[in-house]
Amino acid sequence: MNVETSDSQLSSRLFDRVIASKQNIVVVETTDVADVVAQFRQFALRSGQSIYQWQDDIGISSLREGEVRVPGSKRMADALRYILQSMHFGIYLFVEAEGHLRPPNIGLLRQIGRAKGGNERKVVFIGGSLTMPDSLEEITEHLSFERVMPQRPRLRDGRWVI
Structure with a gap:
């Protein structure tokens, strides 16, 4: 139970x-991309938040309900247009x-980055060491995420040590 609690807190x-x-x-820079996606999926399932993932072969799909997909979003440009037009968080x-950070996607990302209003939409790039085009750097925040595995205590000379 303790591990589950720490995973949900993480x-x-x-988020x-x-x-x-x-x-x-x-931009979330991490060495374990699959773990970061799993963390977002876990949070979406537990909290009910609207978190989606874009993939080349299927487009935008919900992390909470995997079978829910946005039709016509396989191309990144189409997915970004959908995000721009969405009125929901x-x-x-x-x-x-x-590899998809080229025109017209850069222009669409610039529009998303400069959008202001009540409906929060965040585009999150996850990868090892992502290099954003210079025109996007001023509207991009970089975060790093690494899971720190707790050391297990062990018994040495009658005492517990970490």
């Missing part, structure tokens, strides 16, 4: 860091999508 903290960002475009994850 995913909640990551809070993304939401707290003043920027609409966030949402976090959209783009995993290892650095």
